[in-house]
Amino acid sequence: MKAIVDQDACIGCGLCPNICPEVYEMTDDEEKAIAIDDDIPDDKVDGAKEAEDACPVDAIKVE
Numbered sequence: 001m002k003a004i005v006d007q008d009a010c011i012g013c014g015l016c017p018n019i020c021p022e023v024y025e026m027t028d029d030e031e032k033a034i035a036i037d038d039d040i041p042d043d044k045v046d047g048a049k050e051a052e053d054a055c056p057v058d059a060i061k062v063e
Contacts, residue, residue, distance in 0.1 A: 001062055003035035003048050009059035019054060020047035033059075 003023050005016070010032045016024035017033060022044045024033050040048050040062070052060040 001040045001045055001048070003040060003052070004061045004063070005033050005035050006059040006061070007032055007034075009057050011057055011059075013056060015054055015056070016051035016060060019051040020044060023048045024051060024060075035060075 005024070012026070012031045012033065014026060014030075014033070017026055023036055023040055025036075026033055045062070048062050052062045
């Protein structure tokens with residue numbers, strides 16, 4: 001599975017890296033969230049999906 005953050009929709013609230021820092025992080029300028037490029041580790045899928053559900057602007061897709 002992979003996580004994708006829609007950069008156009010992301011408002012940079014920081015919620016996703018707070019929920020699952022192993023999958024999401026903020027860009028260097030702290031304006032947007034990004035997802036790791038690799039497949040999500042099996043033990044982090046639930047956290048990645050929790051962040052997807054919590055995103056206030058539905059900018060995250062875990063597929």
